Amino acid sequence: MEEISSPPPCPKTVTVRRNPPRRARPTPSSMAPVPIMPLSPTSDSLKIPSFPTEEILSIQLPPNPNPNNLSTSDSLSSTEPENLRVFLRIRPLAPNGAQITKKQCKNAWPKSKNGSREKPKKKTEICVSATDCHSVTVSPPASLKEVKRVKTEVYGGFSEVFSAESTQDEVYAKMVNPLVEDFLKGKCGMLAALGPSGSGKTHTVFGSPREPGMIPLALRRIFSETEGCENQSSKVFYLSMFEISSERGKVEGIFDLFQDTGDACMQSTVKGVKEVTVSNVQQAELLVTNGMSKRSTARTNSNNQSSRSQCIINIRSNRAFLTVVDLAGAERVLRTGNQGTRLMESNFINNTSMVFGLCLRSLLEHQKNPKRPLQKHFQNSLLTRYLRDYLEGKKRMALILTVKSGVEDYLDTSFLLRQASPYMKIKYNNAEEPFNSISTKRSFQAFPRIERLKRMKLSSIEACQTNEGNEAGDGYRFLQEEALPKEIKEFEAQDSLIHPGTTIKLDMNDGKSLGEGSIELEKERKNVIMQNFAKAIWNVLKQYKGKLEVAENQIQILTKSLASEKAQRFALETELKDLKSNLLVNNHDFEDLPRNVGIAEDPQDKRVDDTQFVRNDSGSDSCVGSTADSCSSVDGCPLDTEEDKLNAGVSSLKLDESESIANQERSDTSVNNAGAVTASSIAVEDFEEQGYQFTNQESEDFERNADIAEDPKNMGTDDTQFDRIDSDSGPSKYAVSSPKPFVGITNDSCSSVEGSQSDSERDKKRTDQPAMVEEGAEFAKRCDACSEITSKPNDSSSPGALNAEKPKRRLLPASSILLKNISSLEFEDEYEKPKGGRGEKKLVPEERNRTQGSISLLRLLRTNLHL
Numbered sequence: 086m087e088e089i090s091s092p093p094p095c096p097k098t099v100t101v102r103r104n105p106p107r108r109a110r111p112t113p114s115s116m117a118p119v120p121i122m123p124l125s126p127t128s129d130s131l132k133i134p135s136f137p138t139e140e141i142l143s144i145q146l147p148p149n150p151n152p153n154n155l156s157t158s159d160s161l162s163s164t165e166p167e168n169l170r171v172f173l174r175i176r177p178l179a180p181n182g183a184q185i186t187k188k189q190c191k192n193a194w195p196k197s198k199n200g201s202r203e204k205p206k207k208k209t210e211i212c213v214s215a216t217d218c219h220s221v222t223v224s225p226p227a228s229l230k231e232v233k234r235v236k237t238e239v240y241g242g243f244s245e246v247f248s249a250e251s252t253q254d255e256v257y258a259k260m261v262n263p264l265v266e267d268f269l270k271g272k273c274g275m276l277a278a279l280g281p282s283g284s285g286k287t288h289t290v291f292g293s294p295r296e297p298g299m300i301p302l303a304l305r306r307i308f309s310e311t312e313g314c315e316n317q318s319s320k321v322f323y324l325s326m327f328e329i330s331s332e333r334g335k336v337e338g339i340f341d342l343f344q345d346t347g348d349a350c351m352q353s354t355v356k357g358v359k360e361v362t363v364s365n366v367q368q369a370e371l372l373v374t375n376g377m378s379k380r381s382t383a384r385t386n387s388n389n390q391s392s393r394s395q396c397i398i399n400i401r402s403n404r405a406f407l408t409v410v411d412l413a414g415a416e417r418v419l420r421t422g423n424q425g426t427r428l429m430e431s432n433f434i435n436n437t438s439m440v441f442g443l444c445l446r447s448l449l450e451h452q453k454n455p456k457r458p459l460q461k462h463f464q465n466s467l468l469t470r471y472l473r474d475y476l477e478g479k480k481r482m483a484l485i486l487t488v489k490s491g492v493e494d495y496l497d498t499s500f501l502l503r504q505a506s507p508y509m510k511i512k513y514n515n516a517e518e519p520f521n522s523i524s525t526k527r528s529f530q531a532f533p534r535i536e537r538l539k540r541m542k543l544s545s546i547e548a549c550q551t552n553e554g555n556e557a558g559d560g561y562r563f564l565q566e567e568a569l570p571k572e573i574k575e576f577e578a579q580d581s582l583i584h585p586g587t588t589i590k591l592d593m594n595d596g597k598s599l600g601e602g603s604i605e606l607e608k609e610r611k612n613v614i615m616q617n618f619a620k621a622i623w624n625v626l627k628q629y630k631g632k633l634e635v636a637e638n639q640i641q642i643l644t645k646s647l648a649s650e651k652a653q654r655f656a657l658e659t660e661l662k663d664l665k666s667n668l669l670v671n672n673h674d675f676e677d678l679p680r681n682v683g684i685a686e687d688p689q690d691k692r693v694d695d696t697q698f699v700r701n702d703s704g705s706d707s708c709v710g711s712t713a714d715s716c717s718s719v720d721g722c723p724l725d726t727e728e729d730k731l732n733a734g735v736s737s738l739k740l741d742e743s744e745s746i747a748n749q750e751r752s753d754t755s756v757n758n759a760g761a762v763t764a765s766s767i768a769v770e771d772f773e774e775q776g777y778q779f780t781n782q783e784s785e786d787f788e789r790n791a792d793i794a795e796d797p798k799n800m801g802t803d804d805t806q807f808d809r810i811d812s813d814s815g816p817s818k819y820a821v822s823s824p825k826p827f828v829g830i831t832n833d834s835c836s837s838v839e840g841s842q843s844d845s846e847r848d849k850k851r852t853d854q855p856a857m858v859e860e861g862a863e864f865a866k867r868c869d870a871c872s873e874i875t876s877k878p879n880d881s882s883s884p885g886a887l888n889a890e891k892p893k894r895r896l897l898p899a900s901s902i903l904l905k906n907i908s909s910l911e912f913e914d915e916y917e918k919p920k921g922g923r924g925e926k927k928l929v930p931e932e933r934n935r936t937q938g939s940i941s942l943l944r945l946l947r948t949n950l951h952l
């Protein structure tokens with residue numbers, strides 16, 4: 086078994102530019118002197134010299150080195166890398182417009198519902214057409230135009246575009262023949278076919294018996310050249326053929342197609358591949374045909390005989406190599422419908438294609454910036470390692486891209502062209518330049534949206550590269566495409582090929598595997614994606630932080646305004662309460678009187694109407710009470726309705742009554758719990774019966790108060806208070822005072838005249854209202870007045886005085902008489918549902934009746950008084 090080394094270095098050859106050099110500019114010496122215009126306008130100066138035609142024609146021009154091959158394509162080669170030329174071939178549609186594929190493979194899907202394979206649809210629309218010999222127009226299908234707004238693209242800058250009508254001979258003449266000529270002259274060269282599955286790579290490279298491809302034509306040319314040669318050694322060539330494929334999609338290996346057994350391997354060179362010596366074209370063609378029969382192929386939905394490997398044919402002379410590579414076509418799962426082993430093969434094929442593309446890109450970047458490493462990508466694939474010299478641009482290389490013209494192949498075609506554009510030196514950022522197909526500069530013209538997307542893509546990639554300072558070169562840039570903006574991703578998702586898997590392993594001596602390279606690339610890709618994602622998240626978070634700060638400020642402002650509103654509301658409520666209490670007092674002072682009178686008529690309650698009697702057994706001077714009604718309102722329980730006030734007053738009376746009884750039982754009744762009753766002259770008699778007597782002064786005061794009570798202007802002022810003060814040392818003392826000053830004062834505050842000052846202070850604390858301060862002060866004054874009244878009986882009183890001198894009975898008011906007569910009458914219960922109040926007791930029906938009766942009577946009384 087012979088050993089095939091990597092393509093040997095070519096003997097030094099002089100690169101011949103086929104494009105004609107530009108005409109040399111005539112040097113000043115060779116040109117005739119131009120007459121100098123005189124500065125001063127003289128008659129001679131007005132003469133215009135004749136154009137120096139003869140002198141110009143006499144200039145000697147250098148001869149054109151290759152005048153016959155002067156063409157537009159050749160003129161392009163001055164700007165394209167001379168070691169890499171890119172061609173495009175469009176595969177024709179089937180005669181009837183249907184796909185060439187007739188049968189579906191076993192490992193393909195989708196199947197129709199009834200189990201039969203789906204028949205390919207007939208489509209006659211084409212997506213790609215040659216604009217001219219150097220450019221193509223790619224038109225998206227109508228559906229994509231509408232949905233994705235994808236527009237027509239024009240790709241230019243190809244060395245040659247072969248239309249669907251082009252023949253094999255034509256392709257050979259323009260693409261391969263120059264390489265063969267160079268090979269025969271001892272210069273190495275390579276031809277590689279790249280394109281999607283079923284686009285005609287194999288057809289172009291190998292052809293068919295009817296239409297022989299590039300290899301048969303090249304072999305014919307090579308051996309025809311040497312036919313007349315007498316030197317036998319110059320007639321001998323060495324032919325080898327092998328494929329790089331993956332076993333069941335797992336292990337990449339090199340398989341010799343000229344041998345039935347034995348695998349080759351690759352260290353620095355390919356070992357184990359048989360080189361067959363050929364001396365005529367028939368022998369060579371037979372070998373190639375045999376080798377093709379051994380090549381691994383399979384049927385897919387895209388191609389009846391789809392290549393599953395990268396096939397390499399080497400023709401070696403004593404001086405040079407000519408290598409032809411038929412790459413397996415990139416496959417999209419949705420198109421091929423591959424499953425299982427076929428799918429794993431697809432992974433391998435696409436992986437190899439990707440690495441091949443990376444190497445080419447890396448090569449271009451390396452040419453621009455020699456610091457960029459190349460080794461990394463070339464290690465990732467057996468194919469690229471083998472072709473490294475070619476890919477590094479050390480040898481001449483022709484790349485032919487094959488595309489299908491059917492509209493259903495738009496995505497494949499568009500993807501391939503965009504992926505291949507770096508080799509063609511198509512710069513997206515030059516897209517704004519007006520497209521000129523004859524321009525010597527390869528250019529790309531696209532419609533606005535595509536341009537915008539691609540500019541975004543380019544800027545994104547450049548930004549990433551600048552930030553990261555990656556060492557991965559162009560391959561890294563390729564990976565950056567995954568981290569493009571969403572809009573671009575959507576656009577590219579349409580035509581993305583399946584990405585290679587990472588399960589492929591190479592059984593290679595140097596331990597390097599394709600899978601490892603893929604893993605590295607994948608890691609880089611993920612890193613970039615994550616970094617971009619993190620940046621995006623960071624920006625979003627910053628935006629939200631700003632919004633949050635604004636919201637917090639607003640909350641603070643609102644909180645402040647709410648607090649001020651609350652304070653305002655509280656002040657208003659306080660004011661409203663005061664107003665209410667004043668209003669209630671003004672409105673109900675008179676009405677409170679009959680209520681209290683009615684309550685005072687309770688037989689169990691032996692106290693006199695509306696007059697408060699305080700029996701102070703402790704002996705301390707005390708006096709004064711107030712109406713229960715007023716007490717209730719001061720206690721912080723504002724009464725909303727008449728009924729509430731009434732109930733509250735009654736409950737207060739009940740409470741006072743029970744307390745009074747308890748005090749009597751314990752014989753140390755506190756002043757604070759003095760019972761408060763409303764004064765009424767009717768109760769005076771009852772009061773006398775209980776042993777309470779009035780002094781003259783008291784009687785006078787009482788009369789005076791009664792008179793006051795009769796005064797309509799002093800409604801409710803007839804509440805005269807009688808305090809009986811029992812002391813251990815002396816007889817009971819009575820304090821009589823007008824209840825008016827005590828309106829709105831609690832029982833506590835009224836319990837003691839002397840202690841009223843402190844009590845009022847306590848009230849002030851309890852109610853904590855400014856209005857009560859004033860009331861407390863007023864109360865203190867009035868208490869002083871009460872104390873004065875109280876002091877009089879104290880001064881002149883003696884235990885026997887009360888009993889000895891009965892107070893004079895004055896004429897009772899007519900209202901009192903009237904009330905007395907009518908008090909026994911029963912009235913209907915107007916209040917069916919008495920309301921419960923805070924701390925109040927429910928009235929029993931009799932009490933309620935009495936109360937209501939009293940109210941009615943007092944209303945009558947008031948009427949009489951008015952009369």
Ligand SMILES: Nc1ncnc2c1ncn2[C@@H]1O[C@H](COP(=O)(O)OP(=O)(O)OP(=O)(O)O)[C@@H](O)[C@H]1O
Pocket residue numbers: 175176177185280281282283284285286287288289388390391392393412413414415487
């Ligand atoms: N220019 C052409 N003219 C006529 N028929 C063609 C042309 N190109 C390709 N074909 C036909 O298309 C079919 C698929 O072509 P081919 O096998 O060469 O595709 P491929 O690119 O090699 O696919 P794969 O990558 O799957 O191997 C073949 O039957 C071939 O004869």
